[in-house]
Amino acid sequence: MKLTINGKDQEYTGEEDRPLLWYLREDLKMTGTKFGCGVAACGACTVLVDGQPTRACVTPAASLEGKKITTIEGLSTPAGQAVQKAWSELDVVQCGWCQSGQMMAATALLEQTPKPTEQQITDGMTSNICRCATYHRIRGAVARASEIMG
Amino acid sequence: MTMADTATFSPSRRFVLGAVSFGAAGFAVGCDFRKADAAAGPVGQNMLGPYVRVGSDNTVTVFLRHLEMGQGVSTGLTTIVAEEIDADWSQMRFEHSPADDKLYGNPAFGGMMGTGGSTAIFSSWEQLRAAGASAREMLRQAAAKKWGVDAATVTVAKGQVTSGANKATFGELAAEASAITPPDPTTLKYKEASAYAFIGKEHDPAKSFGRLDTQGKVHATAQYALDYHPEGTLTAVIARSPKFGGKVASFDDTGAKAVAGVTDVVQVPNGVAVVATNFWAARKGREALKVTWDDSAAETRSSDAMFEDYRKLLAKPGLEARKEGKGAAALQGAGQVITADFEFPFLVHAPMEPLNCVVEYKPGESCVIHSGSQMPTNDQRAAFTVLGLKPEQVTVVTHVAGGSFGRRATPDADLVTEAANVAKAINGKAPVKLMWTREDDIRSGKYRPMNIHRMTARVNNGAIEAWGDRTAIQSIMEGTPFLPPGTPDFSSIEGSNDIAYAIPNISVDVHLVKHPVPVLWWRSVGHTHTAYAKEHFFDVAARKAGKDPIELRKQLLAGDARQLGVLNLAVEKAGALPAGQTRGVAVHHSFSSYVAEVADVTVNADGTFKVERVVCAVDCGTVINPDVVRSQMEGGIGYGLSAILGEALTIKDGAPVQSNFYDYTPLRMAQMPKIEVYMVASTEPPTGVGEPGVPPIGPAVANALLASTGKTYTKLPLGTKA
Numbered sequence: 001m002k003l004t005i006n007g008k009d010q011e012y013t014g015e016e017d018r019p020l021l022w023y024l025r026e027d028l029k030m031t032g033t034k035f036g037c038g039v040a041a042c043g044a045c046t047v048l049v050d051g052q053p054t055r056a057c058v059t060p061a062a063s064l065e066g067k068k069i070t071t072i073e074g075l076s077t078p079a080g081q082a083v084q085k086a087w088s089e090l091d092v093v094q095c096g097w098c099q100s101g102q103m104m105a106a107t108a109l110l111e112q113t114p115k116p117t118e119q120q121i122t123d124g125m126t127s128n129i130c131r132c133a134t135y136h137r138i139r140g141a142v143a144r145a146s147e148i149m150g
Numbered sequence: 151m152t153m154a155d156t157a158t159f160s161p162s163r164r165f166v167l168g169a170v171s172f173g174a175a176g177f178a179v180g181c182d183f184r185k186a187d188a189a190a191g192p193v194g195q196n197m198l199g200p201y202v203r204v205g206s207d208n209t210v211t212v213f214l215r216h217l218e219m220g221q222g223v224s225t226g227l228t229t230i231v232a233e234e235i236d237a238d239w240s241q242m243r244f245e246h247s248p249a250d251d252k253l254y255g256n257p258a259f260g261g262m263m264g265t266g267g268s269t270a271i272f273s274s275w276e277q278l279r280a281a282g283a284s285a286r287e288m289l290r291q292a293a294a295k296k297w298g299v300d301a302a303t304v305t306v307a308k309g310q311v312t313s314g315a316n317k318a319t320f321g322e323l324a325a326e327a328s329a330i331t332p333p334d335p336t337t338l339k340y341k342e343a344s345a346y347a348f349i350g351k352e353h354d355p356a357k358s359f360g361r362l363d364t365q366g367k368v369h370a371t372a373q374y375a376l377d378y379h380p381e382g383t384l385t386a387v388i389a390r391s392p393k394f395g396g397k398v399a400s401f402d403d404t405g406a407k408a409v410a411g412v413t414d415v416v417q418v419p420n421g422v423a424v425v426a427t428n429f430w431a432a433r434k435g436r437e438a439l440k441v442t443w444d445d446s447a448a449e450t451r452s453s454d455a456m457f458e459d460y461r462k463l464l465a466k467p468g469l470e471a472r473k474e475g476k477g478a479a480a481l482q483g484a485g486q487v488i489t490a491d492f493e494f495p496f497l498v499h500a501p502m503e504p505l506n507c508v509v510e511y512k513p514g515e516s517c518v519i520h521s522g523s524q525m526p527t528n529d530q531r532a533a534f535t536v537l538g539l540k541p542e543q544v545t546v547v548t549h550v551a552g553g554s555f556g557r558r559a560t561p562d563a564d565l566v567t568e569a570a571n572v573a574k575a576i577n578g579k580a581p582v583k584l585m586w587t588r589e590d591d592i593r594s595g596k597y598r599p600m601n602i603h604r605m606t607a608r609v610n611n612g613a614i615e616a617w618g619d620r621t622a623i624q625s626i627m628e629g630t631p632f633l634p635p636g637t638p639d640f641s642s643i644e645g646s647n648d649i650a651y652a653i654p655n656i657s658v659d660v661h662l663v664k665h666p667v668p669v670l671w672w673r674s675v676g677h678t679h680t681a682y683a684k685e686h687f688f689d690v691a692a693r694k695a696g697k698d699p700i701e702l703r704k705q706l707l708a709g710d711a712r713q714l715g716v717l718n719l720a721v722e723k724a725g726a727l728p729a730g731q732t733r734g735v736a737v738h739h740s741f742s743s744y745v746a747e748v749a750d751v752t753v754n755a756d757g758t759f760k761v762e763r764v765v766c767a768v769d770c771g772t773v774i775n776p777d778v779v780r781s782q783m784e785g786g787i788g789y790g791l792s793a794i795l796g797e798a799l800t801i802k803d804g805a806p807v808q809s810n811f812y813d814y815t816p817l818r819m820a821q822m823p824k825i826e827v828y829m830v831a832s833t834e835p836p837t838g839v840g841e842p843g844v845p846p847i848g849p850a851v852a853n854a855l856l857a858s859t860g861k862t863y864t865k866l867p868l869g870t871k872a
Contacts, residue, residue, distance in 0.1 A: 015410070018430045026428050031377035032370025034552070036502050037588040041811035044502060072370040087368045091353060091360045091777060094785055095220030096367030097374065097502035097552025126820040129811060131502045131553050132220045133788020135822035137781070 001065050005030075006074025012061050020064060021045045021056035024071060032072035032100050036129070043128030046101035047071050053108040072100040078149055079110040086145035094132035102128050106142050115146055196324040198285035199332055200253045201278060202231060208309070208321030210237045212278075213247040215254035215263055216270040217524050218363060219501075219551040219558065220785075221840040222778035223270045225361045227278055229348045229774050230271075234282025234340060235289075238309035239348065239359050241320065246548035249526035260632075265524040266559045266671065268741035268838020271774055275836050283338040285327075292327035293318060308347075343772075343833060353777035361778070363550065375549040376506045376585070378520045383508065383581045384413060386572045387432045389441050390421040390594050393804035395448040395666030398422060398441060405438030415439065416575035423572045429585060449666045449804035453600060456665070456801070457493060460622035463661040464491070464604045468620060469638060472647040472658035480655030481618045485610025488694055490687060492605060493865050494679045495798035497598035497672055498591065498814055503552020505586035509569040511537060511578035517544045519566055522551025524559035532563030536570035555673040555789065560596070561630040592814050593806040597799055598672035599624040603646070603683035607691040608655075614691050614702075616655035619646045619683060624669050625662045641671065645680030645740060645845065650713055651688070651706040667801065673789055677740040677845040682794075682866070685736035685849030690862050699853065700735050712744045712769050713737050715830055720746035720767035723828050731762060734853025736846040742837035744769040744830075747787065747846040749823070751854035757871040759858075761791065761823040761851055766843065768827065771834035779839050783827040786843020792817035794848035796867050 001012045005028070014023060024030045024047075033056055036044030040055035047056045048070040075084065083106045086092075093099050102125065109116060109124035116124065121142045130138065197203050203211045212231045218224040224244040232242050247254045255261040258269040286306050294301035297316045304313045311318045320327075343349070353360050366372030391397065401422050403415035411431025416423050422441055426432035451459075467478065481487060507521040507529075517537055523529045526546040534544045551558055558565075569584035576582070586594070601623035608616040626641050627633035639662060640647075647658045672678060692699040700721060707714045717737045727733045730752060737746040748765040766783045773779055796815045800807045808814040852863040855872045 015430070018428075022428060022430050025377075026379060029379065031373070031379070034502070035376065035504060037811050039588070039810050039812065042502070042588075084368050088360070088364055091364050091781065093220075093361065093364055093367040094222070094781060095502060095551065095553040096363065096372060099367055100370050103368070122820050126818045129502070129816050129818060131500060131555075131789070131792075131816055132785045133792065133817055133822065134781070134785060135788060135817075135819040136784045136825050138819065139822075 001062060003061065003064055003069060004067065005069045006071060014061060016062045017060050018062070019057050020047070020059050020061040020069070023061040024056065030071055030073050034097055034100055036098065036101070042098070043101040043105060044098045046104040046128065048104060048108055051108065051111060053105050072104060075103065075107060077107065077111065079145070080107045082145040082148040083107050083110065083141070085148055086141040090137050090141045090144060092134050092137040092141050094134055098128060098130045102130065102138055106138070106145065109142065110145060110149065114149055116142065196328045198288050198327055199281050201281040202235065202285040204285070204289070204320045204324040204327065206321050206324055208241060208319045209243050210235060210241045210320060211243040211245055213254070214244055215247045215256065216274070217246065217265040217522065217548060217551055217554070217558070218244070219265070219522065219524070219554040221270070221782060222361060222775065223265070224363045226271050226774045226778055227274055228362055230275065230278040231282040233346055233348045234279050235286045236306040236308065237320070241309050242362060244362055249530045249546035251527050263525060263527045264559060266556065268743070268840045268842065270838070272742060272835065272837045279340055280335055280338055283340055284332050284335070287333045287338070288327040288330040289320060289323050291330045292323045296323070296326060350773050350776065372550055374503055374552050375508060375520050375522045376503055376552070378508050378549065379583065380510070380581050383583050384425050384427060384576070385429045385432045385583045385585055386423045386425045386569070387436050387585055387587065387590070388418060388421045388423045388568060389436050389439055390590070391443050391448065393443070393445055393448040393450070394595070394668065395804070396443040396445045397447070399444040400442045402440040405440065406435040409435040409438055414576050416572065418568060418571040418575060420568065423575070425572060425576060425582070432585070433587065445804070447666070449801070451801070451804065453495065453801040456600065457602065460602045460663065461491065463622045463663070464602060464620055468622070468659040468661040470659050471638070471643045472656055474653070475655035477655060478618055478657035480616035481606050481608050481657065483608055483610070483615070485608055485615065486694060487606065487608045488691065489604065489606040490690065490862050490864050492603040492679070492683045492686070494601050494682070495800065495866060496600045496667065497678070497793055497797050498799050499555040499557035499672055500591060500814065500816065501551070501553030501555060501557055504588055504591055505557065505565055506584055507565045507569050508581055508583045509533070509566070509573045510581040511570070511573040513578045515543065517570070517573070519544065519546045520549060521546065521566065522549050522554070522558055523566075524554060525563070528561070529563045529566040532566045533570045536567060537574055556671040556675070557596070560670065561632070588811065589809050592799070592808055592810060595668035596670035597667065598678055599626065599669040601679055603679065605683055605687040607687065607694075609691055609695040612695050612697060614653050614695060617649065617651070617653045618657045619649070620659050621646065622661040622663055624665065624667070626669050626671055626675070628662065641676045643680065644676040645738065646684060648739065649684055650710045650739065652709060653706065673786070674740060674841040674844040677738065677841070678793070681736065681738040681740070681845030682848040682852070685738065685846065686852040686856070686863065689734070689853040689856055703735070703737060707737070713739055716744045716746040716767040716769050719828055719830060720748050720765050723767065723826065724748040724750070724765040732854045732857035734850045734855070734857060736849035736853060738845045740842045740845055743839060743842040745783070745842045745846050747850045749847065749850035749854045751851060751858065753855065753858040753872045759855060759872040761821070763824045763826075764847065764850070766825065766827045767830065768839065768842065769830035769832060770837045770839050770842070771832050772836045773829050774836055776829060779829060780827045782839040783843040784825050786841065787825055787847045788817055788822055790844040790847035791821070791823075791851065794851060794866060794868055795821060796869070798867050
């Protein structure tokens with residue numbers, strides 16, 4: 001079965017129920033997508049599937065035939081680049097483990113809503129947990145990324 | 151036994167209580183800079199002392215003896231060296247040091263390597279200033295020799311070494327400098343604070359003077375232990391006893407072995423390990439495993455029943471931790487006596503990177519551990535003990551950790567012990583990656599101990615005349631090398647026994663309880679509960695005395711300039727209270743730093759409430775990196791608020807009730823207040839910031855709710871309603 005990951009075709013031959021997360025991390029050695037909870041409760045494993053934020057830990061790889069999958073390693077859209085730049089400028093990260101997922105969620109938010117209000121930022125980001133509680137800076141960085149996008 | 155010697159409990163002396171005894175402590179395995187960047191030069195070369203390597207590519211790498219787990223030590227410690235060696239910031243790099251107590255022991259941990267107690271900066275300040283100044287001197291000497299000039303004519307600035315027309319980069323002098331004998335440490339000269347280029351300077355993205363771990367984490371190139379996955383790695387998950395204290399009686403692995411990808415099912419000391427070619431297979435294998443548990447020594451109670459047992463203890467005096475004036479006797483007398491029991495639940499650290507480590511074991515030959523560990527030599531000891539190797543045969547590679555909050559500092563080296571036992575059971579046929587699922591993390595310990603504080607005060611003539619604080623709690627320290635036998639557990643009462651308010655009669659005592667639920671230090675340790683009990687009950691007592699709690703704090707802290715300083719700064723910066731909100735304030739001293747927090751809260755008509763804004767003032771002595779201090783205060787406030795609002799691990803019939811982030815619920819963005827952080831200008835030596843931001847937020851919020859509702863908030867977490 002063919003999956004398109006960061007614009008590159010990959011042949012998936014694994015089990016039907018194996019989540020995309022483990023295919024990315026263990027088989028493709030793309031470890032930027034992180035394991036946090038395994039039950040779609042924290043967002044550390046967020047990737048984009050046809051632009052929509054998706055939890056890789058509960059999404060079987062085999063269910064994604066023909067879909068376009070984007071991971072942190074392939075974050076190349078203007079919104080994605082603005083997000084990474086803003087995250088750097090504000091030194092958002094602490095431990096950093098959740099931040100790939102946070103940046104994927106922020107990218108999806110800004111692609112749909114380039115000029116989000118404070119409430120829209122909160123709504124777009126509140127399903128991603130950061131145990132270091134960098135929320136204060138994430139909020140600022142999403143707003144800054146929106147500015148960078150112009 | 152009494153705890154009459156209160157000086158023993160000084161928080162600034164935590165972990166300094168005695169020689170840490172590990173039997174094999176002090177073993178050294180030499181330098182193994184295996185992760186060295188090839189461009190920097192050959193591995194292990196160009197070392198200017200144990201902490202600094204100048205690469206032939208002109209990079210300056212600082213070897214961290216502390217773990218970067220999000221708290222920013224990779225930037226803070228590196229900043230100290232950059233300042234004294236006089237580098238350009240763009241040269242600076244970091245690496246975790248090898249496991250070696252002799253070279254990299256933490257003096258605040260009795261000489262054992264360890265990250266914790268917010269000690270990284272304060273225990274490294276003199277040492278890394280010396281490391282930087284010494285390396286700078288070696289570069290100067292090397293330049294003088296190379297150019298045939300007097301060393302007195304050689305100057306160093308922004309990564310350039312100069313004498314007259316002679317110029318060289320650090321990289322060009324690296325090889326020669328590493329051959330120079332390091333100068334006598336007593337001859338080293340340090341920069342004046344007024345000449346600092348980095349210390350105390352604000353982050354400026356335009357100058358790229360930011361966190362050194364930002365780029366790797368933003369672009370996902372940073373490698374955590376869970377990302378390390380050498381070819382052929384087998385993944386292990388362990389079925390552990392559902393009840394605390396249970397043991398394996400027997401198991402049937404027929405179902406597990408039938409799962410495609412499962413290679414081995416082996417019994418290990420604390421359960422049954424399922425080993426597979428990938429995580430998904432290991433997890434499915436564990437689901438198909440049937441284990442019968444021997445619960446004869448297991449905990450059987452619920453946490454409610456434990457609280458009931460704790461309450462019975464509180465009827466009697468415990469071990470005395472502090473007595474001022476007439477102590478407990480003064481709690482009876484003229485005026486009004488008020489009392490409240492504050493109940494604190496077990497808390498889970500739940501770092502975002504689930505617990506793991508990788509062990510590469512060759513029987514009789516070697517073992518390499520990949521881990522995000524706060525105590526690498528302790529982990530090394532666990533591995534060579536389990537595997538029957540010599541200390542020098544075990545190498546520890548420390549990776550950045552995806553959070554910890556204390557969880558990766560385990561005296562029993564739980565992760566490495568488990569992984570080494572699995573590796574041994576499969577005879578080292580492949581690298582073993584031990585993984586804890588989030589459910590394992592929530593349900594298997596180790597927790598912030600549940601506890602009760604029975605607070606009592608006698609209020610008379612507008613004053614608090616007597617103060618009583620009696621706790622029942624499990625000891626974190628007993629049985630660990632950090633607490634010599636016969637020494638009372640200071641971590642249970644820190645923050646209670648050193649209450650700074652000038653109250654004439656004070657009594658602090660503690661009952662140390664024993665049961666099988668495993669406990670551990672959780673970011674800010676005893677202060678997680680002592681600060682709440684002290685600071686919230688202070689407001690209750692102040693109001694009973696008819697006093698404004700902030701004004702009474704100022705009055706009773708008149709003799710403690712640094713607590714008073716942060717209190718005044720936070721209150722001043724908070725300014726006017728917006729209409730419709732109430733305000734609470736708390737101030738607390740922990741890990742040698744001082745923090746005051748002001749919380750503004752809205753209580754809605756339906757009883758729900760929202761923490762709108764927190765203003766924080768911190769005095770941590772000399773500020774090394776203001777933005778790291780700010781981020782630790784922001785994160786500490788969020789971490790503390792998370793627990794106070796919504797975290798509890800409860801127990802039913804000896805087993806945890808919660809499983810994952812849907813029922814153990816950390817703070818989310820919608821609950822995060824706006825935060826402002828202010829630092830007191832100081833020339834005192836630097837002290838910790840990883841933990842001290844946590845303790846004041848709970849009581850500040852509770853005091854704001856008290857101001858709105860008049861209620862005392864005795865049961866945590868607070869939940870969603872005031």
